Structure formats: C-alpha cells, structure tokens
Amino acid sequence: MEFYLLFILSCFIVAPFLPRLSEKRRRGVLVMLLCLMIFLAFYNLSGVELHDYSVLEELEAMGLAPLAFTAHPYARMAVFGFLLVGALALMYGLQVAGPKEQAVSLVAIASAVGIALSANFITLFLFWEVLTFSVAILIMLKLTPHAVSMGCKFLIFHIVGGLLLFLGIVQHHSASGSFVLEKPAAGLLFFVLAIAFKAAFLPLHVWVAWGYPAASHATSVVLAGLTTKVGVYAVARILEPHPAIVLMGASMAVFGICCALLQKNMRGLLSYHIISQVGYMVAGAGMGGYYGIDGSLLHVINHMLYKALLFMSAGAVLLTAGTEDLHDLSHHQGDKQVLSLWRVLPVAALGALVGALSISGVPPFNGYVSKYLLKKAMYGAGPAETMLMLASIGTVVSFCKFCYFAFVKGRVPLQRGLPVSMQAAILLASAACVFLGIYPHVVQKILPYHSSLIVYNAGGIVSALTFLAVGIAVFVVLKKTLDRGINLPAWLSVEQSLYQPLAFSLKACCHYITTFDSSLNTAYEKAGGTARILIEKTELFDGAINEAYEKSGDLARRLADRTEQFDGALNEAYEKSGKFAKQLADGTQAFDASLNEAYESSGKLARRLADKAAQADDTLDDLYEQSGQRSRSLWDRMRGRPSDWNIRNLNFDSFLIALMLGLFLFILVYFTGIR
Amino acid sequence: METAISFLPVWIVMFPMFMTLVIYYVEQRSEKMRNALSVGTSVVTFLSVLMLYPYMMAGEIIEYSMFQLLPNLEISFRVDILSFSLALLSSFIWMLVSIYSIDYMCHEHGCNRYYPVLIITLASCMGIFMAGDLFTLFVFFELMSLISYVLVVHEESLEALRAGYKYLIMTIIGGLALFFGIIITFELGGSVSLGGETLITVPSTLAFFAFISFLIGFGMKAGMFPLHVWLPDAHPVAPSPASALLSGIMLKTGAYGLLRVIFHVFSPGLLQEAGWMIILAVVAIITILLGSAVAITQDDIKRRLAYSSVGQMGYILLGMSIFTERALIGDIFHIFSHAFMKSTLFLAAGAIILKTGKRSIRELGGIGRLMPFTMLAFTMAALSMIGIPPLSGFLSKWTLSLGAMDAGLPYYVLVLLVSSLLNGLYYLPIIITAFFGAEPGHEHEQVKISEAPYKMLIPIAILAVSCLLFGLLPTNLPFDLSRKAADFLLRGGF
Incomplete structure (x- = not known):
C-alpha cells in the first residue's frame, strides 16, 4: 500500500515543478513515473495483499477522519485500470502534450487512484474534488475560448456534484457516527445525485460531450479514462444494487448510442460512446451479484483501454490531418491523388479497428469478455436486457461509421507525421486489448468475486457475431443517411x-x-x-413660532405706545394738579409758622426729657459691644484654611478623564480636517 | 510578575494608542520613520498578544480594572480564550497589512493621515476584544467605528465620501442601538461586567428590547441583513489594505460582540427558551443567500468581494444561532478562516488593481499569467471560500455543517451548500478568466504588467498559505483555539 501512496504523493509533489524542468528532464521524470505506474498496476495484479494505511490520525480530533486507504476488492480492479491506462495516456502525450498538461494529468491520475483506494469518506471527498479541478484544468488548458467555457461549465457541474456529496457525507455521519466508506446510512438521495454527476447519469451526462471533445487531443485520452469510471466505481462501492440503477444504465446505453450516431465529430462520437458504455457498467453494478459486479468492473478496465485507444486514434487523426470532423475528412475537396487515411496512418487505423472491435464486443477482443459477463448478469432483467442488446447493435453501427468515414473514405493531406511515442502508445494499447481478450485470466486474482472467465463458448461467440453482422447490415442500409448527417431540432437537446x-x-x-x-x-x-x-417641516413650524413671537412683539410695542400716550396725559394732569397743590402749600406754610412757634415753647420741655434718656442709652451700648466680641471669635474658627486647596489632591481618575477627553478632541480635530 | 501579566492587556491597547501620537509627530519629518514605526507598532502589538499564549492555554483569565467612572461602571480589561483568539488573529493580520501598506500606499496621497489612523484603529480593535465589560466594549467599538470612517473616505472621491457618509450614519444608528441595549442590561442586571454572572436571567419585554438592540448594534457592524447596505459601498472604496482590514477583521468585531451578548449577557438556555434565536437564524440565512446571490451580478472585483463578505458573515451569524459544540467551533473557526481568506482576496485584488488599474472582472483576462503568484494566492483563497478540501474554508464549513446536523437542522446545511455553489459561481469566473482567458489587446498601451513588489507579495503569500495550512494540518492552532473557545463559552462562560 505504501508504494501506491508514495506514487500519489510523488505525483502531487512532482506536478508543480514539472513545467519548470527542461524538455529532456521532464520526459525523463515522466518515463520514470510511467514505469512506476505500470509496475504498480501489475504488482496489484499479482494479487499480493495490501495493508490498510492511514495518515494524519490527528484529524480525528478535529471532527474529521484520518486520511485512510484500504485495498477493497473493487478498488484493486479500478486501480489496475487507472494506472495502466494512465500510463498509456501519458506515453501517448509524451511528445505532444504541453508541460502543464502533463503535470495536471499526473495529478488527475493520482487523484483517481486516491479515490479508488480511499477507506473513508473524507479521503474520498478530498480526492474527488482534486480530480474535479484537475480535469477541469486539463480541459481549459487548451486555452481556446470554447475549451475554457466548456471547462467552466464542467467545473460548475462537478462542484454541484461535490457539494451534494458533502451533504450526503454530513448526513451519513450524523446518522452513523462514522466516516468509514460503506453503504450510506442516510442521505442516500444526495449520494445518488453526487455519483450521478460523476457517472454521467441521464440527464446529467451533458458534461461528457462538453468537456472531452473540447480538450486537446493529448489530454482527452487521460480524461476518457478517469472521471466517468470513478463514477462507476462509486456506484459499485457506495450504492446498493437497485433495479432503478439498472434501468438508468440501460437507458444511458441506448441514449448514448443514439446521440453518438448523430455526431459528426470523431471525439464527440466517442464521448457519447462513453455515456453508452458507462451505461453498461452502471447497469451491471446496479444488478449486483457476482457477475454484475465482476462484469462491471472488468468492463471499466476494458472500456478504459479501448476508449483510450480510440481517443488516441482520433487524436492522431486530429494531430496529423488537422480536423476531426467526419464530414470534412470524407468530403475533402482537392487533390484526388491523396490516399485514404488508413494507408497513410496505418497505426492509427489499426488502433481504431481494434478499439472498434473491442467496443463492439467481438471475440477475441477484450470487450467481448466483460460484455459476456454483463450479459450473464443481465439475464432476466426485463426491459434493460433488451435495451442493452439494442445498444450493442447501435455500437456496431456507429463504429462502422467511425472507421468507414474517417479511415476508409477519409482523404486529406497530412500536415505532419505521427510521433513515435503516440505510435508506441497506440500499439501497446491495441496489444493490451487483444491480450486481455484472449487471456482474460490475468485479472482473475483481483476480480472481487472471482467469476469464471471461461467465456469462449459457442453461444457467446455466435451471439456476438450476430450483433456484428446485424450492425454492419444496418450501417450499409443507413450509410447514405449517416453520410448526410441528421440534424435534430435544437430544442431537443x-x-x-x-x-x-x-x-x-x-x-x-x-x-x-x-x-x-x-x-x-x-x-x-x-x-x-x-x-x-x-426636519424641514419642523423648521417651518419653528419659523411660524418665531413669527408668532414677532407679531406678539408688535402687539406689545403698540400696547407700549398706547401706554406712553396715556402716561403723557397722566403727566399733564399731574402738572395741573401741582399748581393747585402749590397754592395749597403756601396756605399751609403760613399755618405751619404759627404752629412752629407753639412747638418751640414746648421744645424746651422736651430737651430736658431727652437728656435723661441719653444716659440710659449709653449703658445699653456697652452691653452690645461685649456680646459682639464673643460672636466674632466663633466665626473665625468656622472659616477653613486656604492652604487646603492644593494640586496634590487631584487624583489619577481625573487625569485619565482628561486624557480621554483629549483623545476625543483629537478625533474631532481629525474629522474636521477631512474635507 | 503576576501584576505585569495582568497589566499586559492595558499595554496592548495603550501602546498603539500612544504610538499613534508618536507616529503623528514623526511623520512630519520622515516618511521612512513613519512606515517603520507603523510596522514596528503592529509587530510589537502582535508579539505582546502572543505573550499571553501560555497563560491562555493554561485556561487562565486575566482581569484588570483601570478606574471607575460611576458605581458599577468602569473601564476594565479582561482576556479569556475567546478574546485572545480574536486579538491574536487581528494583530497578526494587522501586522501583515501594515507591511503590505508600505508599497501599496507609496503611490497614494494622504499617507500621513493613513498610518496614524491605521494604528489607532488597531488599538481600538484590541480594546474591543479585550474589554472586560460592555461599557468599555462600547467605548472602543464607537472609537473604532468612527475612526475607520477616515479609512473609508481615504480616496476623497465623491463616491468615497458618499459611501463614507452612509457608513457614518449607519454606524451612529448602530452605536445608539448598542447604547440602548447596554442601558437596559445595566437596568436589568445591575452591572455590565462580562466576566461574572449572566446579566439577564429572565425573559421579559425589556430583555427582548435589549436583545434586539444588541442585534442591531453588532449586526450592523457584522453586515447583517437588512443593515448590510453600507458594507458593499464602504469596503470597495477604501484603499485595498484598509478593505482587507474592514472585511477581514472589523466585521468580526460585530460577530464577537454578538457572541459575548449571547453567552454572557444572556445565556443560550434563556435564548432558546424564549425562542429569540430564530430571529438571528432567519436573518442570517437571508444574509447568506442575499450576499452570495448579489455578488454574482457584480462586475467590480472589490464590490464582489464585499458582497461575498456579507454572505460569509451570514455563515458566522448562522453558526452562533446553533448551540451545539461543533457548530460553535465551526463558527469561531470560520471567523479565523474568513479573516485569512478575505484579507488574501482583498490584498491580492489590491495588488492587481495597483498594477493594472483595472477593477472590472471582464478586463482581467490573462492576468494570472502576468502576476502568477498573486493570482495563485487569490485562487487558493477563493477555492477555500468555496469549501474545497483541504483548504481552511472546507474545515470551517464542514464543522459548521456537522454542528447543524447535531442540532437536527439539515436545512441549514443545505443553505450553506447552496451558498457554496453561488460562491463557486462568482469566484470561478474570476480565476478562469485570469488564468485561461484571452488577454485584452494592447494596441495603444504597451505597458508591461509585472508581478507585485515583494513587500506586498509576502503578506499575501503568508495569508494564502495560512488558508492551506489551517485546512487539514494536524497541529492547527486556530482550530485548537476555536475548540477551546467554544468549550469555554458553552461550559465555563457563565
């Protein structure tokens, strides 16, 4: 197990530095990793026991789970496929892919392996998201506006899927209290939806046709292998077998074929075939049982191989001929001397042929083996069985179209030759397809239920060949129509x-x-x-009050004026009465003088009386003075000493208040300085 | 020694305040000295906060009462694990931002105003986190709110002044509401101290008014719906380092205040019994969805970030309305991770705006190839925001979700995830255009756009790496602190 983790880790570590290395070194590193991947794939195949392994145990305390890895029987199959096809895809892109594409491919492959090996939901989710992002970046790295917008759509789609998985995991954890990867205890709906995004269930399949044809030819091989297969693995591993899943798988198979027949673009056609083939796997995984699971997982491996092979061939055509449009390829106007593509690109044509025969389930290619197992599993599954048969015929038809229009009818001048690494990868993948077809027992040890792989019997071969014959017949009939192309109205999409x-x-x-x-x-x-x-109204009201005051002021002034007039009149009246009073006073004076005389005589008598009284008064004065002195000394004592008013008695509190006040003043000064 | 430590909170608050005056004096003479002093002050403040670490980890609570204004009304400081966590976070980000400011602000006018204000805001922020009672908290809260006005209107453009005016009005309304709440608390509880007993123990109409007042006062600061309107105007117009602080730290003071109110003024039991938390929960959900949805339609990068802040503050508000332990851990941890993420985003956006002069997202095509490190940091923070493992945003969202599930509220998780999707919808286009989009043609201007200067890059890089490190790293200081703080609030807080 440590080897596998080391591989994942080394991919993550190497990837950021890869674009900075020189061409030569980069290839060296890649070849080393490639060898490591092939070694690990076959090491796994040997059926050696892999121990569980977990790191970051401390995460447990954080309400998470440690990153744990285990080699579940299903995982071993998936890991074998991911590593083998990953290695082939890297080899294919060794000379033509950009350094960034290679680096991100490494991350994508490593995270797919990580998903397969994860033992708990946290680890699964981590790698799930890493895979999403790395695949999206792979698509966008083509840097054309179309690729970027497709990658963006892809990313948003899968982020939704990832969030649904998050929700499912949270619900599962709150119901079961554990993160161990098992059948979900709660939140099944969210798990189904999340996996549906990855496995391209209808109607969530659109991203396959968005993303894969938009990517550059070297990276679409990597893509073809990873995302949907991770979804199938998750279906088998997480979801319970259910008839609805079978039906979904069967309808995906049929739907994918129908769409594939309508495609004009080579890789578009292949992308819809992915949906169709994934349908087979989903149906198998949904059936459950020995044959269902074994067939499904074996089909994952086989499909990755031949689909990678087909994408390699398509990529080779795109690289050398500059187009992948089947119509353009077969209706090229120009020099009639140009040879058919199968003559100038024999390796690519061979790859396409092997891939086509494999995907059609013709013995002795690998597709036959897994389809045989799946057919056995589907026996008696009702409509799904029939749908899958129809899909098989459709597959033959569409691959006749693929090979015929691209390689037989295709006549275009080549712009460049096919690099050695691409040829080698195509040949190796073809060899692997044939080898796994003739000798499928190599994977016997890692099949989860060890189903018998003795598949070559008369019944199987005859039925496979019948499908092939029917398919070719249908193609011959429909050739003209397919050549013209069928255009469905846009609203149907x-x-x-x-x-x-x-x-x-x-x-x-x-x-x-x-x-x-x-x-x-x-x-x-x-x-x-x-x-x-x-506030304005208040101001008006205020003004009114003011006015009222002013008016009342006027009134008061007028009142005052009136009062003044009244006062003058009064004054006059007084003056008049004054004269009369003077006359009266003169009369009185005369009377007064006579009276004075009378008083003087009586005055003498009074003075004598007064002398007596003065004597009595002196004694009283002395008495008052004495009591005054006594009260003054009391007052003195009651008054405080001025020396008590001292600065020392101002305490610290007052100082701080002053400081705070100062601070606020400072702020105020600031505010005033703003404008 | 014991007294020296208990004086440390006062030192942490007073030192930057004092240094503000020094900087104000020095800046008339030397710009270099001013910059050095600003950075130095924030570094010393951070280190001083860090000195509290062993005491906090031992579970000690440091109290220091400065003086009494009125009976039962005093200026006092009190540091517990929650205060410490937030103070540590704030001073750390402040330190990085002040380093970043040196190169960012050198092209700007009015630096002599900017630096002293930056430092005194730090002081008041520390004051808020270390306040020992509601009154002290109020004083520093108002100080910070009013002074950060200067940061908002720094550009002095008409737009900035308008946004600043709106900010000022809202701040004053919030401050008055807060004052009202404190008055009621004082009336009902007889004290405003945050350390002791729960202040309000009986649900009554008056207590409800207090709760609503606190909600308005602190919620206004935290960008809570429907009081968030100032935030998307004020944050984008401020200079980028200031926006990073406004969004990354100052919003959190509102969240901090609400945490204190919920756990110390009231008690979770009382609030649950009275059913008042439902108000906060509903408002938080609206805040989350509204902030995230509106962000999608914004074209100005900083405005988009500001709306994103509204949504993210909604997470924090939602988290504190659930009283399970994990929700609270997630809540406090989200304060941390949002601070890291949002400051990274604003600082990176600032670097881009400084170098290109472009704020519109549509014009940012190909910027990732010209400024790879800045954009890489931006990407890291944005992915963290969406909740992609193993980044810190994932951990906080995860813990929050588990907490919501513990409380039997799966719909909250759904809201979080819908918002995560919306986050994806508004962050991914920025990243994708930046890295994979076509560069706008430079027919007339052949200005070579280069990477930001290293003094700006280093803070951005440190923050971005924090987003990564505090995700799934086993020894995770912010997570430990959040766990301890949540434990303290739920068990030892009252």
Whole structure:
C-alpha cells in the first residue's frame, strides 16, 4: 500500500515543478513515473495483499477522519485500470502534450487512484474534488475560448456534484457516527445525485460531450479514462444494487448510442460512446451479484483501454490531418491523388479497428469478455436486457461509421507525421486489448468475486457475431443517411431544454435579489429623505413660532405706545394738579409758622426729657459691644484654611478623564480636517 | 510578575494608542520613520498578544480594572480564550497589512493621515476584544467605528465620501442601538461586567428590547441583513489594505460582540427558551443567500468581494444561532478562516488593481499569467471560500455543517451548500478568466504588467498559505483555539 501512496504523493509533489524542468528532464521524470505506474498496476495484479494505511490520525480530533486507504476488492480492479491506462495516456502525450498538461494529468491520475483506494469518506471527498479541478484544468488548458467555457461549465457541474456529496457525507455521519466508506446510512438521495454527476447519469451526462471533445487531443485520452469510471466505481462501492440503477444504465446505453450516431465529430462520437458504455457498467453494478459486479468492473478496465485507444486514434487523426470532423475528412475537396487515411496512418487505423472491435464486443477482443459477463448478469432483467442488446447493435453501427468515414473514405493531406511515442502508445494499447481478450485470466486474482472467465463458448461467440453482422447490415442500409448527417431540432437537446433555462432562471434570481438589495438601499435613502422633509417641516413650524413671537412683539410695542400716550396725559394732569397743590402749600406754610412757634415753647420741655434718656442709652451700648466680641471669635474658627486647596489632591481618575477627553478632541480635530 | 501579566492587556491597547501620537509627530519629518514605526507598532502589538499564549492555554483569565467612572461602571480589561483568539488573529493580520501598506500606499496621497489612523484603529480593535465589560466594549467599538470612517473616505472621491457618509450614519444608528441595549442590561442586571454572572436571567419585554438592540448594534457592524447596505459601498472604496482590514477583521468585531451578548449577557438556555434565536437564524440565512446571490451580478472585483463578505458573515451569524459544540467551533473557526481568506482576496485584488488599474472582472483576462503568484494566492483563497478540501474554508464549513446536523437542522446545511455553489459561481469566473482567458489587446498601451513588489507579495503569500495550512494540518492552532473557545463559552462562560 505504501508504494501506491508514495506514487500519489510523488505525483502531487512532482506536478508543480514539472513545467519548470527542461524538455529532456521532464520526459525523463515522466518515463520514470510511467514505469512506476505500470509496475504498480501489475504488482496489484499479482494479487499480493495490501495493508490498510492511514495518515494524519490527528484529524480525528478535529471532527474529521484520518486520511485512510484500504485495498477493497473493487478498488484493486479500478486501480489496475487507472494506472495502466494512465500510463498509456501519458506515453501517448509524451511528445505532444504541453508541460502543464502533463503535470495536471499526473495529478488527475493520482487523484483517481486516491479515490479508488480511499477507506473513508473524507479521503474520498478530498480526492474527488482534486480530480474535479484537475480535469477541469486539463480541459481549459487548451486555452481556446470554447475549451475554457466548456471547462467552466464542467467545473460548475462537478462542484454541484461535490457539494451534494458533502451533504450526503454530513448526513451519513450524523446518522452513523462514522466516516468509514460503506453503504450510506442516510442521505442516500444526495449520494445518488453526487455519483450521478460523476457517472454521467441521464440527464446529467451533458458534461461528457462538453468537456472531452473540447480538450486537446493529448489530454482527452487521460480524461476518457478517469472521471466517468470513478463514477462507476462509486456506484459499485457506495450504492446498493437497485433495479432503478439498472434501468438508468440501460437507458444511458441506448441514449448514448443514439446521440453518438448523430455526431459528426470523431471525439464527440466517442464521448457519447462513453455515456453508452458507462451505461453498461452502471447497469451491471446496479444488478449486483457476482457477475454484475465482476462484469462491471472488468468492463471499466476494458472500456478504459479501448476508449483510450480510440481517443488516441482520433487524436492522431486530429494531430496529423488537422480536423476531426467526419464530414470534412470524407468530403475533402482537392487533390484526388491523396490516399485514404488508413494507408497513410496505418497505426492509427489499426488502433481504431481494434478499439472498434473491442467496443463492439467481438471475440477475441477484450470487450467481448466483460460484455459476456454483463450479459450473464443481465439475464432476466426485463426491459434493460433488451435495451442493452439494442445498444450493442447501435455500437456496431456507429463504429462502422467511425472507421468507414474517417479511415476508409477519409482523404486529406497530412500536415505532419505521427510521433513515435503516440505510435508506441497506440500499439501497446491495441496489444493490451487483444491480450486481455484472449487471456482474460490475468485479472482473475483481483476480480472481487472471482467469476469464471471461461467465456469462449459457442453461444457467446455466435451471439456476438450476430450483433456484428446485424450492425454492419444496418450501417450499409443507413450509410447514405449517416453520410448526410441528421440534424435534430435544437430544442431537443438536453442542454437547451433543461440547463439553459436553469442557468437563466438562476441568473434571473440573482438579478432579482440584486434589485431587491438596491431597493433596500433606496428604501433607506427614501427614509432619509422623509426624515429630511420632516426636519424641514419642523423648521417651518419653528419659523411660524418665531413669527408668532414677532407679531406678539408688535402687539406689545403698540400696547407700549398706547401706554406712553396715556402716561403723557397722566403727566399733564399731574402738572395741573401741582399748581393747585402749590397754592395749597403756601396756605399751609403760613399755618405751619404759627404752629412752629407753639412747638418751640414746648421744645424746651422736651430737651430736658431727652437728656435723661441719653444716659440710659449709653449703658445699653456697652452691653452690645461685649456680646459682639464673643460672636466674632466663633466665626473665625468656622472659616477653613486656604492652604487646603492644593494640586496634590487631584487624583489619577481625573487625569485619565482628561486624557480621554483629549483623545476625543483629537478625533474631532481629525474629522474636521477631512474635507 | 503576576501584576505585569495582568497589566499586559492595558499595554496592548495603550501602546498603539500612544504610538499613534508618536507616529503623528514623526511623520512630519520622515516618511521612512513613519512606515517603520507603523510596522514596528503592529509587530510589537502582535508579539505582546502572543505573550499571553501560555497563560491562555493554561485556561487562565486575566482581569484588570483601570478606574471607575460611576458605581458599577468602569473601564476594565479582561482576556479569556475567546478574546485572545480574536486579538491574536487581528494583530497578526494587522501586522501583515501594515507591511503590505508600505508599497501599496507609496503611490497614494494622504499617507500621513493613513498610518496614524491605521494604528489607532488597531488599538481600538484590541480594546474591543479585550474589554472586560460592555461599557468599555462600547467605548472602543464607537472609537473604532468612527475612526475607520477616515479609512473609508481615504480616496476623497465623491463616491468615497458618499459611501463614507452612509457608513457614518449607519454606524451612529448602530452605536445608539448598542447604547440602548447596554442601558437596559445595566437596568436589568445591575452591572455590565462580562466576566461574572449572566446579566439577564429572565425573559421579559425589556430583555427582548435589549436583545434586539444588541442585534442591531453588532449586526450592523457584522453586515447583517437588512443593515448590510453600507458594507458593499464602504469596503470597495477604501484603499485595498484598509478593505482587507474592514472585511477581514472589523466585521468580526460585530460577530464577537454578538457572541459575548449571547453567552454572557444572556445565556443560550434563556435564548432558546424564549425562542429569540430564530430571529438571528432567519436573518442570517437571508444574509447568506442575499450576499452570495448579489455578488454574482457584480462586475467590480472589490464590490464582489464585499458582497461575498456579507454572505460569509451570514455563515458566522448562522453558526452562533446553533448551540451545539461543533457548530460553535465551526463558527469561531470560520471567523479565523474568513479573516485569512478575505484579507488574501482583498490584498491580492489590491495588488492587481495597483498594477493594472483595472477593477472590472471582464478586463482581467490573462492576468494570472502576468502576476502568477498573486493570482495563485487569490485562487487558493477563493477555492477555500468555496469549501474545497483541504483548504481552511472546507474545515470551517464542514464543522459548521456537522454542528447543524447535531442540532437536527439539515436545512441549514443545505443553505450553506447552496451558498457554496453561488460562491463557486462568482469566484470561478474570476480565476478562469485570469488564468485561461484571452488577454485584452494592447494596441495603444504597451505597458508591461509585472508581478507585485515583494513587500506586498509576502503578506499575501503568508495569508494564502495560512488558508492551506489551517485546512487539514494536524497541529492547527486556530482550530485548537476555536475548540477551546467554544468549550469555554458553552461550559465555563457563565
């Protein structure tokens, strides 16, 4: 197990530095890793026991689980496939892929292996997301606007899937209290949906046709192997077998074929075939049972091999001929002397032929073996069985189309030769397809249920050849129609009828919320405006009060004027009465003088009386003075000493208050300085 | 020694405050000295906070009462594990931001205003986190709110002044609400100290008013719906380092205040019994969805980040409305991880704006190839925001989700995930255009855009690496602190 983890780790460590290495060194490193992958694939094949392994035990304390790895029987199959096909794909791209593409491919392969080996949901989720991002980057690395937008769509799709998985895991954990990878205890719906995204269940399959044809020819080989197969592995590993899954698989198989027949683009056709073939695997995994699981997982490996092979051939055509449009290839206007593609690209044509025969399930190629097992598993599954048979015939038809239009009818001048590494990869993959077909027992040891792989019996071979014959017959009949191409109305496409409205409604929703947000803002501003109006009204009211005061002031002044007039009149009246009073006074004076005389005589008598009284007064004065002195000394004592008022008695509290006040003043000064 | 440690909180608050004056004095003479002093002050503050680490880990609580204004109303400091966590986080980010500011602000006007304000805001922020009672908290809260106005309007453009005005009005409303809440608490509890007994023990109409007032006061700061309107205006117009602080740290003071209110003024039991938490939960859910949805429609990169902050603060508010231990751990950890993520994002966006002068996302095509390190940091933080393992955002979202499930609230998890998807929808286009988009043609201007200077890159890099390290690293200091703080709040807080 440590070897495998070391491989994953080394991929993650090497990847960031890969683009910085020189061409030669980079290839050296890649070849080393490639050898390591092939070694690990076969080491796994030997059936040697792999121990469980876990790192970062401390995560347990953080409410997570340690990164744990285990070699589940299903995982061994998947790991074998991922490593073998990963190695072939890397070899294919050794000379033509960009350094960044190679680096990200490494990460993608490593994370697929990580998913297969993970023992708990945390580890699974971690690698799941890494795979999503690395695949998206692989698509986008072509850097054309089309590839980038497709990659972006792909990414958003898979982020939704990842979040659903997150939700499922959280529910499972709260129900079961453990993160160990097992059949979910709760949140089954979310697991199904999450896996549906990865395994391209209908109608979530659209990303396959978005992503794979858009990627560059070297990386689409890596892609063809990884994402959907991880989904199939997850179906087998996490979901319970269920008839609905079987039906889904069967309809994927049929639907994929139908769409593939309509495709004009080589890799587009292959992409829909992925959906179709994944349908077989999903159906097998959904059936469960020995044959179902074994057949499904074996089909994963076989399919990865031949699909990688087919993508390699298509990539070779794209690289050398500059186009992958079947119509362009077969209707090339120009020099009639140009030979058919199968003559100028024999290796690619051979690869395409082997791949086509394999995918059609013709003995003795590897597709036959796994399809035989699947057929056995599906026996008696009702409509699904029939659908898969139909799909088999459709596969033959569409691959006749693929080979015929591209390699037999295809006549285009080549722009460049086929690099050695690509040829080698194609040949190796073809050899592997044939080898696994003739001698499937090499994987016997790692088959989870050790189903018998003695598959070559008369019944199987006859039925396979019948499908082939029927398929070729149908193709001959339909050749003209397929050549012209069938154009279905746009609204029939799932993307147009389902996802565009969905995206549109999401966008509309966001815009609606934005409008709501800005209306909230406006509401606040209006409230502010209303407050201002209110304040203005208050000002008016204030003005009115002021006016009222002024008016009352006027009134008061007028009142005062009146009062003054009244006062003048009064004054006059007084003056008049004054004269009269003088006359009266003169009369009185005369009377007074006579009276004075009378008083003087009586005055003498009074003085004598006064002398007596003065004597008595002196004694009283002395008495008052004495009591005054006594009260003054008391007052003195009551007054405080001035020396008590001292700065020392100002305490620390007052100082701090002053400091705070100063601080606020400082802020105030700042504010005033802003504008 | 014992007294020296208990004086440390006062030192942490007063030292930057004092240094503000020094910087103000020095900056008239030398710009270099000013920059050095600003960085030095923030570094010393960070180290001082760090000195508390052994005491905090031993579970000690440091209290220091400065003086009494009125009976039962005093300026006091109190440091427990929650205060320490946030103070450590804030001073750490402040340190990085002040280093970043040196190169960012050298092209800007008004640096002599910027640096003292930066430092005094640090002081008031430390004051908020280390306040021992509601009154002290209020004083520093108002100080920080008012002073950060200067940071908001730094550009002095019409837009900035408008946003600043709105910010100021909202701040004042929030401050008044907070004041009202404190008055009621004082009336009901007879004290505003945060350390002792739960202040309000009986649900009553008056207590409900207090709760709503606190919700308005702190929620305003935390960008809670419907009081978030100032945030998307104010954060983008500020200079980028200031936006990083506003979004990364100052929003968290609101969350911190609410945590204190929930666990110390009221008690979880009381709030659950009275059913008031449902208000916070509903408002938080609206905040999450609204912030995330509106962010999608924004074209200005900083405005998009600001709306993202609204959504992320919603997570934090939602987390504190669930009283399970894991939810609370996730909540406090999200304060950490959001601080790291959002400051990375704002600083990286600042570097891009500084180098290219472009704020519109559509114009950022190919920027990832010209400024690979900045964009790499941006990508890391953005992926963390979406919740991709093994980044820190994943861990916080994960823990929050598990906490919500513990409380039997799977719908909360659904909300979190919908918002994560929306996060993906508004962050991924930025990253994809930056790395894979076509560069806009430079027919007229052949300006070579180069990578940001290293003094800006280093803080960005440290923060981005923090997003990664604090994800699935086994010895995870922020997670330990969050766990201890949650434990403290739930068991030893009252």
